[in-house]
Amino acid sequence: MTGVSTLLSVHDVDVHYGQICAVRGASLDVAEGEVVTLIGANGAGKSSLINAICRLRPCGEGHIRFRGQDLRALRADELPGLGLVQVPEGRRVFGRLTVMENLRLGAFCRKAARDELETDLAAVLDLFPRLAERRDQAAGTLSGGEQQMLAIGRGLMAKPAMLLLDEPSMGLAPRIIDVIYGAIAAIAAKGVSLLIVEQNAFLALELARRAFVMEAGTITLSGPAASLVDDERVRAAYLG
Amino acid sequence: MDVGKAAALHIALADWRRRSTWVDMVMLALRVSLLVLVSAGLLLSLAHNEYSAADWLSFAVFGLTLGSIYALISLGYTMVYGVLRMINFAHGDVFMAGAFGALIVADPLIATGSLFAVLALIAVGAATSAAIAALIERVAYRPFRHRGTLAPLICAIGVSFVLQYTVRGFFGTGSRAYHDIPVLDGVVILGPLQVPLVQLFVILAALLAMGALHLLVQHTRLGASMRAVAEDRETAALMGINADRVVTFTFLIGGVMAGTAGVLYALVFKQIHAFMGFAIGIKGFAAAVLGGIGNIPGAMVGGFVLGLAESFGPAALLSGFGIPAPYQLKDAIAYGLLVIILIFRPQGIFGERLAVKRM
Amino acid sequence: MVRDMRGAAPHSLVLKAGLIGGLVGVYVVAVGVFAAFAARPVVAQSLSLGQIMLLSIALTVGWSAADARQGRSGGLAAAALAGVLAGLVYAGVLLMAREAKLQAMFVALTPAALNTGLFGRTGLAALVAAALIAGLAALGGGLVRQMPAPARRTLLAVAIAVLVGALLRDLWISFFANLLGGRWWVSTIYTGNGLSWTGTGVAVAAGLAWQALRMLGRREAGARSTSLIGIALLLAAAILIPYFTNAFVAQVMLLVGLYALMGTGLNIELGLAGLLDLGFVAFFAIGAYVTALLTADSPLAIAHLSFWEALPIATLCAAAGGFVFGLPVLRVRGDYLALATLGLGEIVRLLVVSDMSAPVIGGAQGIVGIPRPDLAGTPMVSQLSLYYLTLVLTCLVALAGWRLQHSPVGRAWAAAREDEDVAATLGIDLVRSKLRAYVLGAAFAGVAGALFATTLGSIFPQSFKLDVSINVLALLVVGGLGSLPGVFVGSLILIGLPEFLREFGEYRYLFYGFLLILVMRVRPQGLWPDPLQARTS
């Protein structure tokens, strides 16, 4: 790949679940500081691809590079330390831990000073006041939307260089979606690269510079977000 | 006024009847009859009053001695269960192996006659158990991380057999004896009570070990990462937590505690054999459940409760009913306590109610 | 978690293989297995089981060393090197042990055992010998590693055939004697305890034939029909083999059948309903004691029924016991249920052995004088007849289990097993559903208990220890949860095999432990998993 600015590059990746082939020969790349979105129907293989990038799934023959380093030689838990962090689909908060414990775990990979962590915590709680109200409640008892906020907040606590967001707006009230996308935009503005998987394609395409469309396990379209928004097929399928 | 109350009561009762199924009623009946039975036993035993105050006190001391050994063992169960949701059936044998590991150096160490030697003995036992625990985690459990709970359970049973029969092969079929340790011989006079020094030593040592563990878990990120791994290994990895390392560490600590318990056990009972681990191990797990599994202070309390129940139970509950040879049933009391706790308070004495999964 | 292409450099793996291999060798000697096995000839008085054991360790060392260099050159050299290292470690440690006179602590390190272990040599000579032998054996292991897979499998089949031929000598002898007529066979095939050269030849041929059949079978048949053929073969073997062998085999098979019966019962609880029940033995005990009290010729007896009259009563009593225990206990979830039932099982045993209940059920003295069942007026004295009775009952229970699994009842169990809360919101009455499973399991345990009492003729509280529950659980999982032939195979291996290998005394339990670990590691789904289950999970 060309040059300096490519942060994440995925080339020819396959994901299999036993017999089922969920992703076939997918390639994509994200440049330093870029916001990219990946859209596609249910079951297209978006989450599978994201999980392959994060080393939660074996990825066949292709290669995955982050800052030029081959991720295939690393374990999933080594990635956050490199600055690659995923906010997984379906929230997956630690149900028995409290809200604060969840957030602190988000910063597990950082070797930051205590007060630095405290300021970051305060920033997240500021973003989601609801979480501040629930700080000592077990995360499992939060409402769905509150859990989603927590998952995103937890991802932010890692101060990543690149954030993979898998359906961040799922289950959120319209107003909160605005808040979250506002926050995501703010993060992007700070130079964090983003790869967003989104069903709400409007939102994603609005924020992203480039987009990839996935269908039945392969990436079928890619290009600047603006041009995709105008693509007839995309409009029909994903913008409704 | 009275009529109003009666009516209100009537309505409440009717409402309760509407809400409850027959199972609820059975459970209520069970609860009531247990309560009646236990209080009757207590009252009758007290009415007989065969025991002096000193007797009761010495029951308490035995109970605590045994309880601190249970407590130390239960920590290993609690932590491993907390992280892997797996009953490590071999943990009792890890405890046993600790006692045997220390046996190898026991004679020369004891011969030096210093308290320091006893501490060294404990260190050897703890190191043996920790090494064995970590080894079996690596060889026998790690491959099962994603394989449900049954395969690792069976594997644990296999490991338990291997440890028992290995020790048996190494050290012979009979019991092996620990020699009397002069520094710990003798009694401490506490009021009307003569407490053997060993027992005091064991209680103290156990408390110290557990306190240290509590601090370790409280004041490092270990506690939180253990719980995170327990809940969702993949997501924990996404946070940068190395599950393998956390698990190994858990086993190591559990092993240290079990090995300590093994040596303390040997100091008190002076006889060890290859099969002693299993039954005591089950008690240790029971203690963990009593206290609320996954809860470290709970495990300690659970151990003490179990030890006390065993030493008091037969005298305080059964002898009142005139049951012959009540001490034959002390384990039945211990298990009975366990079952009752599980039925009526599944989260244990201290455990928080397991957060109900959201719908 | 995923770890492709990672790990230590190959040469350190070679070192590791050598070191571990050497230490395993030391372990085998120190634990006493070697001494016991060295006395057991396998082939023509010239190759003992102990030697085979050490050799196979070295072989494995060579295998893994060659494996570490897979795809690179020098695999054989690495194997040999690792073997030499293993031999040096092994002999070195043993020599030191001999110097240190450790026998007082480690009872198996007797001078005699050390002497055999060191090939009767001392000092440097022992070191050299060990290094040489281990190096050569490891070289062999490396060679085997580099063979094409079919050749390797054939070799394995032959090795297994020889071992099976030699170790299950009693079984084969009785088989030959009954089926092929006469002792002539026996004395040709065996000399002393081991195989003769002829016998070895026969075993090798059998191994080759077996391997050929397997390869043919694999090519010919689809998965489904192989599994059906497999079941048919298993059933035929279960019916015929005890018939053509001796009373001891029948006795062991009886035990195997009894455990298979319990395993099928537990399968309903665990495999179908997901209830991990470690108090299974309690219902086994109820069945046995009720049968004893109803039939025994003993002062404690409360009636003198025949076995056939007592069997349904015992079954009902066990089922009732399941109901009474289950009602409160089944509200406990998951692993906690295991512990609660374990506690209940132990309580039952402790009560049975206690002085309190001695006047009623005999306490420590147990109950003796339980008669055998009558069949058409004559008592079923032979083990064989009881075995067939057990087999029939097992098949009935298995049929019921199979029928239930694919029925609404079974699906409700599966649902509750997966997610209790959701099952409840779909309208499944959890208590009722679980009670059904638990009571059925208890009833089947009761049947097994009744059979147990009548086979042994006497029962004691100590027969109803936790070990029984654990054994049943283990055989179920080892065989393959939810698979009925699996239960039988599991029982055969975990209950039957140790009986056939009694000559190894207590060491067989050591191997039992290793076997459990090995099977779970290699085939966590069990030896004969349910084809459906294997596919969906």
Add this chain to the structure above:
Amino acid sequence: ETKGPVTDENGVVVVPAGEPLQIGSFLSLTGADAALGIDARRGVEIALEKIGATYKGHPVEIVYEDETCSPEGGQTAATRLASNPELVAVLGPSCSGAGRAGVPILWQHKVPVVGVGPTSPTLTAPTRGPTFDGFVRVSFNDNATGKFAADYAFKTLGAKTAATLHDGSVYGEQVVRTFEAAFKAAGGEIVASEAVGAADTDLRPVLTRIGTKKPALLFAPLYVSTGAYLVRQMGEVASLKDTELLATDPILAPAFLTAAGKAAIGVKVVGIDFRPETLGPAYQGFVETYKSKFGEPPISSFHAYGYDALGLLLAAVDKAAVEKDGTLYIGKKALNDALHATAGYDGLTGKLSCSALGDCASPVYAVWEFTSEQPDSYALGTNPKRVDK
């Protein structure tokens, strides 16, 4: 059934010329109480050596099984033995529990059993039922043990009150009952009758309970492991300071000294009088052979029973077997009858004459007391030394 010249309702064992005469044996060979069985096996081996391991030209082969001193062990061992149709008879078991479970199984196959160590009265009680018809024993009957112990406690030691403790074994429970009956009959009072589990290790609570009754004597017929826990912990219970402990022969073994350590010193044990004066010079010679063959003095008190059991059995075979062309025909019922008809057999342990119920011994008891905790110093006569005379 008829085979060759012999007809027997229980079947006939045929030993063809040159083929071995097979005798089964189940003894306690492993575990804490291994010494009991190993000692007896050594006795059997010496007896076998004395006859040159042949009987009327047939090699005598003994098949050993381990009964682990427990009913389940007895069941498995007996079942295994029972499935061998060529066995003439079985020697053993060591422990009563194994006997109670194993003998009926063997008798299902009409194999007679010669008891080597089991002493529980139930095995030869009139109420035992027909399943024990094939049982005789050269070991004594605990009815006598209990009586002797009670007399000794009451008369010699002057104990007016006694407590008992058993471990829930077939053996322990019974001997306690006979002791209690005899002690009461003698005029003493049983103030506590307690029991523990065989695997229990913490006996202090139950000892404290016994202590509240201040018995003058504690009669505790325990096996090695529990016995060692008992003596060690008894010292830690202050209220039992003045209570005398009386144990029984299962702990007469060096393994007990290893397990109990210093606490073993002074423990009194009821056992058999093994002095040459009582047993005669043959015993003396036997002990010498034992020492030279196994390099140590007898390790428990069952060696002589092992020796006698084989002798008694072969004597009965002599009577029951019919020889024709070098082939032995042994009627099973005839053999059992012959065993039960044994009268005046001259054994190491005295004259053995079997009753209809199978009791053959006429034991002379003694009380032994341990004098040292060193296991190598174990030797009947010095450690433990005799104290009742």
Add this chain to the structure above:
Amino acid sequence: MLVLDEVSIRFGGVQALSGVSFRVADGAIHSVIGPNGAGKTTLFNAITGVARLSAGTVSLAGARIDGQPPHVISRQGIARTFQNVRLFGSISVLDNVLVAEEARPGSVPGLLATLACLPSARRAEQAAREEAMRLLADVGLADAAGRAARTLSYGDQRRLEIARALATRPKLLLLDEPAAGMNPQEMARLTDFIAGLPARFGVTILLIEHQMRLVMGISDRVTVLEYGRCIVDGTPDEVRAHPEVLRAYLGGRTATRALGLEAAPSGVST
């Protein structure tokens, strides 16, 4: 059909619902909306007996159902889906539906009939199976019938959950965010599917959703919760315009756009 009267629930210190009352008309599609954490899911838990009421009553078709255990309530005709999909993951898709089908009281023969292999048992099973296949076809999962439920993608799992709930033949169906994780096209299909349910299955629907397009498109009535209180209860149009609702929930670009008040973006906004 369903009447809630002053329903309150508290968890320790959290008052999740306080005095919520409303009624759901027979055959209607009734939506519940509100900010995250408003208590919508808790409301479902209250109705299905999963959470215990601290005050108030719930009645279905005139009979009180509160306080009864979940399976009893379910048998009176209430079925639900879950916000975090909860399928029986390792059994097959078809079996997931069959389980629900057979949990209906009296729908299948009991234990003994099964064991005895009565023909009636076989017939009942066969009927249930056909019925289940029909339902699967309805949600477009017929092809996946043999797969383990766990292997479906998120959106498919949601559909399966609906099919499973329908299989209990409920009078009242509770759907908790059925469209979460679906793209607009799929959502449109789902909208049509849900809209057709009352007519096809004679079922009343209570729906939680944050997708305004879906809610406003098919609801007969909408209840808005905030902080455990019912703040508005009215027709979609009333609710859409209500100032309280705009303040608490709808105000903002996402909602506006979803409601079609603003055109889709046609360029990159930076």
